[in-house]
Amino acid sequence: MTTSIRFDLKHGFLVVALALYTAFAAGPFLWVASMSLRTTTEISAEPYALPDTLHFSKFAIAWTDGNYGTYFGNSVIVVLSAVAVLTVIGAMAAHCFARYRFPFRRFLYFLVFSTIIFPPQITIIALFQILVEYGLFNTRTGLVLAYVAFQLPITVYILESFFARIPSDLYDAARMDGYSEWEIFWRISLPVAMPALSTTVILNTILLWNEFLYAVVLITDDDKRTLPLGIQKYMGDQLIDIGMLATGLMIAIVPVVIVYVFFSEKLIQGMTAGAIK
Amino acid sequence: MEHTAGRLTSSEPGLGLRPVGAIAGFLAPALIIYFAFTAYPVVRTIWNSFFQVFPNRPDEFVGWANYATLLFEDRFFHRAVGNTLVWALISPVVEIAIALLLALALYARVPGSRFFRLAWFTPVLMSYVVVGIIWTWIFNFDWGIANGMLRAVGLDHWAQAWLGHPDTALPSLIFVTTWMWAGFNMVVLLAAMHSLPSEVLEAAELDNCGWMAKLRYIVIPLVRPTILNLMVLSFVGKMRVFDLVWITTRGGPLWSTETVSTYVYKRAFNWNTFDLGYPCAIATIWFVVVLGGVLILTGLLRSRDKLEY
Amino acid sequence: MGNVKLDRLTKRYGDADAAAVDDVSLDIERGEFMVLLGPSGCGKSTTLRMIAGLEPITGGTLSIDGEVMNRVPARDRDIAMVFQSYALYPHMTVFDNLAFGLKRRGFAREEIDRRVTDAAGILGLAPYLARKPHALSGGQRQRVALGRAIVRDPKVFLFDEPLSNLDAALRVSMRNELVKLHQRLGTTMIYVTHDQVEAMSMGSRICIMQDGRVAQVGRPLDVYRHPANTFVASFLGSPQINLVESGVTPGEDGRSTLVVGGARIHAHCPPGHSRVIVGIRPEDFYLPGEAPDDAVGASLAARVLAVEALGAETVLLLDVEGVEKDVTARVGRSAHTAAGDLVELTVDTRAMRLFDAASGVALDPGSTTG
Ligand SMILES: Nc1ncnc2c1ncn2[C@@H]1O[C@H](COP(=O)(O)OP(=O)(O)OP(=O)(O)O)[C@@H](O)[C@H]1O
Ligand SMILES: [Mg+2]
Numbered sequence: 041m042t043t044s045i046r047f048d049l050k051h052g053f054l055v056v057a058l059a060l061y062t063a064f065a066a067g068p069f070l071w072v073a074s075m076s077l078r079t080t081t082e083i084s085a086e087p088y089a090l091p092d093t094l095h096f097s098k099f100a101i102a103w104t105d106g107n108y109g110t111y112f113g114n115s116v117i118v119v120l121s122a123v124a125v126l127t128v129i130g131a132m133a134a135h136c137f138a139r140y141r142f143p144f145r146r147f148l149y150f151l152v153f154s155t156i157i158f159p160p161q162i163t164i165i166a167l168f169q170i171l172v173e174y175g176l177f178n179t180r181t182g183l184v185l186a187y188v189a190f191q192l193p194i195t196v197y198i199l200e201s202f203f204a205r206i207p208s209d210l211y212d213a214a215r216m217d218g219y220s221e222w223e224i225f226w227r228i229s230l231p232v233a234m235p236a237l238s239t240t241v242i243l244n245t246i247l248l249w250n251e252f253l254y255a256v257v258l259i260t261d262d263d264k265r266t267l268p269l270g271i272q273k274y275m276g277d278q279l280i281d282i283g284m285l286a287t288g289l290m291i292a293i294v295p296v297v298i299v300y301v302f303f304s305e306k307l308i309q310g311m312t313a314g315a316i317k
Numbered sequence: 318m319e320h321t322a323g324r325l326t327s328s329e330p331g332l333g334l335r336p337v338g339a340i341a342g343f344l345a346p347a348l349i350i351y352f353a354f355t356a357y358p359v360v361r362t363i364w365n366s367f368f369q370v371f372p373n374r375p376d377e378f379v380g381w382a383n384y385a386t387l388l389f390e391d392r393f394f395h396r397a398v399g400n401t402l403v404w405a406l407i408s409p410v411v412e413i414a415i416a417l418l419l420a421l422a423l424y425a426r427v428p429g430s431r432f433f434r435l436a437w438f439t440p441v442l443m444s445y446v447v448v449g450i451i452w453t454w455i456f457n458f459d460w461g462i463a464n465g466m467l468r469a470v471g472l473d474h475w476a477q478a479w480l481g482h483p484d485t486a487l488p489s490l491i492f493v494t495t496w497m498w499a500g501f502n503m504v505v506l507l508a509a510m511h512s513l514p515s516e517v518l519e520a521a522e523l524d525n526c527g528w529m530a531k532l533r534y535i536v537i538p539l540v541r542p543t544i545l546n547l548m549v550l551s552f553v554g555k556m557r558v559f560d561l562v563w564i565t566t567r568g569g570p571l572w573s574t575e576t577v578s579t580y581v582y583k584r585a586f587n588w589n590t591f592d593l594g595y596p597c598a599i600a601t602i603w604f605v606v607v608l609g610g611v612l613i614l615t616g617l618l619r620s621r622d623k624l625e626y
Numbered sequence: 627m628g629n630v631k632l633d634r635l636t637k638r639y640g641d642a643d644a645a646a647v648d649d650v651s652l653d654i655e656r657g658e659f660m661v662l663l664g665p666s667g668c669g670k671s672t673t674l675r676m677i678a679g680l681e682p683i684t685g686g687t688l689s690i691d692g693e694v695m696n697r698v699p700a701r702d703r704d705i706a707m708v709f710q711s712y713a714l715y716p717h718m719t720v721f722d723n724l725a726f727g728l729k730r731r732g733f734a735r736e737e738i739d740r741r742v743t744d745a746a747g748i749l750g751l752a753p754y755l756a757r758k759p760h761a762l763s764g765g766q767r768q769r770v771a772l773g774r775a776i777v778r779d780p781k782v783f784l785f786d787e788p789l790s791n792l793d794a795a796l797r798v799s800m801r802n803e804l805v806k807l808h809q810r811l812g813t814t815m816i817y818v819t820h821d822q823v824e825a826m827s828m829g830s831r832i833c834i835m836q837d838g839r840v841a842q843v844g845r846p847l848d849v850y851r852h853p854a855n856t857f858v859a860s861f862l863g864s865p866q867i868n869l870v871e872s873g874v875t876p877g878e879d880g881r882s883t884l885v886v887g888g889a890r891i892h893a894h895c896p897p898g899h900s901r902v903i904v905g906i907r908p909e910d911f912y913l914p915g916e917a918p919d920d921a922v923g924a925s926l927a928a929r930v931l932a933v934e935a936l937g938a939e940t941v942l943l944l945d946v947e948g949v950e951k952d953v954t955a956r957v958g959r960s961a962h963t964a965a966g967d968l969v970e971l972t973v974d975t976r977a978m979r980l981f982d983a984a985s986g987v988a989l990d991p992g993s994t995t996g
Binding site: 051054055057058061062064065066068069071072084087088128129130132133135136140142148151152155157158159160161162163164165166167168169170185186188189192196220221222225246249250251252253256257267268271272275282285289292293296300304307308311312 | 359442585
Binding site: 207209210212213214215216217218219220223228231232234 | 709714717
């Protein structure tokens with residue numbers, strides 16, 4: 041009897057603690073979500089109230105007047121192009137590292153892989169110079185190239201460990217069936233590696249969607265800004281208009297939330313891939 | 318890292334079948350990107366660090382002058398190094414300690430643990446820009462909820478502009494990154510704990526082993542490799558922290574939150590000093606420090622492993 | 627079409643000292659069912675993979691129908707292979723698995739459909755064509771792997787231990803089906819196994835390998851009856867052949883006297899050997915009254931150590947005086963012996979084989995290879 045009561049007490053305490061931490065972890069987003077639907081006047085009067093009328097029109101205003109439509113479009117273009125390029129060339133390299141033996145294989149893999157720990161500062165100034173010299177500074181193409189280079193190591197790392205686990209008989213069978221190495225990559229490696237590919241696609245999408253440092257260094261034109269840059273600019277311009285800023289934040293958050301709702305496990309897998317040993 | 322894969326390609330010279338063309342074709346795009354946009358910039362940054370690099374003017378060789386200045390004269394740099402090191406040394410410990418507690422709570426299979434796990438992971442999914450703005454509001458003196466809660470429990474005199482005061486700004490930002498990353502670390506630790514043989518913990522349960530003892534003698538030693546990885550990851554992450562500071566305080570007030578990254582950015586792109594050589598010297602030094610730190614960290618934790626087993 | 631000729635084929639992996647395949651010469655005629663047999667690690671798979679074009683050849687030549695194939699890539703050799711792990715494409719249906727090789731070779735859709743339907747009919751796969759491999763049983767997967775080779779209608783079929791992942795009953799029935807398939811298609815087949823029963827029952831010829839070299843090639847019964855050396859002798863046959871070292875006393879009439887345990891046996895033995903190894907298969911021992919009338923016998927006294935009554939036959943473990951190793955004998959099912967009994971066995975000396983004591987090479991003139 042006593043033990044079960046004690047257990048229940050302990051249990052109850054635990055549940056309360058967990059609920060509190062949940063409020064702490066997720067509360068700020070719920071708060072922003074509620075603010076994004078309220079006007080600045082309403083917020084100033086009572087910052088922590090729930091919205092009484094849902095001002096969805098604020099999103100339309102932010103989208104057009106706040107130029108968020110442009111920022112959003114830029115983010116989509118840059119992120120999707122970078123992820124597409126990353127997936128293809130990352131998978132090709134990973135396939136190669138995993139499936140063939142050749143001189144300097146380990147050395148090259150180590151070279152690429154070790155950049156995971158490099159601080160971005162070590163490349164960013166020279167990258168700026170290089171892009172300026174080649175007329176790619178302040179272009180979305182330049183930013184895409186920088187992003188591809190930035191995310192390449194983790195992409196190759198995740199994919200390589202997956203490709204290495206595919207039985208080599210599968211490749212030999214395809215060779216006997218008459219396929220060239222290149223066709224085998226497209227028709228065997230890629231389809232079989234779909235789970236790992238989707239992990240890297242989702243991971244790269246989220247990380248690049250949120251990226252700020254490369255964007256702030258490599259993009260200056262307002263009409264080429266990605267969402268994080270746009271938000272930063274908006275914050276500088278209109279520090280007082282908290283309501284509209286919250287709406288802007290929400291525009292950046294919603295796609296992430298949507299991806300998380302549908303692919304939470306994949307996303308967690310991708311984010312933690314580098315840390316699990 | 319050794320696989321039995323790729324048998325097609327043993328290294329006999331002069332015999333066909335080794336798909337040299339295919340190997341080159343697969344690697345070329347990635348290596349071109351790597352050498353053009355990672356390796357070359359790294360080398361060029363290091364090269365730059367021995368020059369004064371002004372736009373529209375030939376670079377001027379200055380030898381070790383940049384390094385001398387920043388090592389012996391630049392007080393801002395010293396301040397930035399101090400702040401960053403504090404951040405990078407405190408954060409891993411605090412984040413992982415909290416993450417361990419959270420992971421243990423969920424390891425006991427409380428109802429709804431799946432939901433908790435998903436909810437706690439969310440902060441890390443958000444851009445530092447979003448997080449930074451939200452937390453400037455939370456720390457706001459007049460209407461931020463941080464002060465609101467202090468006032469609600471009668472601690473009015475503790476209420477302050479958390480990010481506006483040199484003594485509290487850095488701790489507040491460390492608090493924010495902890496909020497962001499604790500859930501992430503928790504998820505990784507939980508995965509590691511779930512992959513442990515469950516008999517071990519059950520045996521400890523039967524031995525009536527205390528909660529703390531269980532943690533200390535069973536769980537932590539077994540997930541040590543994971544903890545090591547997380548520590549390195551957290552360390553590296555804090556050594557490069559930029560976005561959060563830039564959005565919230567821009568290094569202020571009074572340099573109290575200046576990090577090496579923000580300082581490099583300021584010297585390269587923000588102050589109108591125009592010289593790119595000096596920030597390259599900072600970046601180079603920091604690059605060496607980060608690599609060294611990672612080596613020391615892995616070495617330290619590894620050698621402890623060796624001593625114990 | 628389908629003559630495969632290996633001429634001093636050699637394979638060395640990386641910079642390993644020992645060659646995995648060492649100087650292997652083998653002429654496989656069209657329509658033959660050649661079995662490569664040998665213990666684990668003797669180089670069977672490596673040989674097969676060199677024929678397939680999956681492994682570069684270090685030395686020697688490989689030719690198919692007179693054409694040198696050393697540098698021809700696998701896809702141009704017109705060879706199909708069935709893997710031990712089946713290696714089915716996990717993301718394709720059974721139909722697509724079967725059709726994959728045909729598509730690459732540019733067959734028309736109707737032709738592909740026809741071939742796949744035919745093969746599925748032969749192998750009983752028709753009901754499963756729309757399934758993916760993970761939804762098939764082990765035996766069904768095995769058939770798909772087989773079907774993938776059949777639809778291609780290649781010059782040569784290669785099999786690398788295709789039955790070793792099946793349970794015993796399925797293995798026996800697949801064995802028979804493969805033999806039937808070979809009769810029906812008449813295509814050259816090269817089959818790797820370490821199972822001597824598979825080798826004996828399926829092969830038109832067997833090539834026994836040891837440490838990367840060919841130990842002996844021949845028709846199953848020839849190899850069984852006239853093993854070229856002690857390795858081959860003991861690798862084939864279960865229970866294993868009895869190998870007993872014995873002294874030789876030369877006689878006058880070209881026959882020598884061998885001393886096996888307490889018994890003296892007269893046999894033909896080439897001159898110049900003072901010691902030989904005598905090989906006697908367990909089934910060449912007879913209990914009194916069981917020996918066939920024409921048996922040329924010598925008799926041997928032994929004590930029974932253990933009796934395994936297997937129903938169709940009885941295996942005796944015997945202690946023969948003067949012989950260190952235990953001797954196995956396979957006698958009729960009606961043997962009434964018990965452990966501890968003393969028995970008088972007859973040995974059919976015509977079936978006895980002699981080997982050089984030092985090298986293990988067969989001495990008896992009957993042992994022809996090839
Ligand atoms: N990729 C490789 N690299 C180096 N050595 C190898 C490789 N593949 C096989 N070997 C070696 O070559 C020798 C022959 O191997 P092989 O696979 O041909 O043996 P096997 O007769 O097929 O054996 P099993 O019955 O076990 O399949 C072995 O000693 C093996 O260790
Ligand atoms: Mg083998």
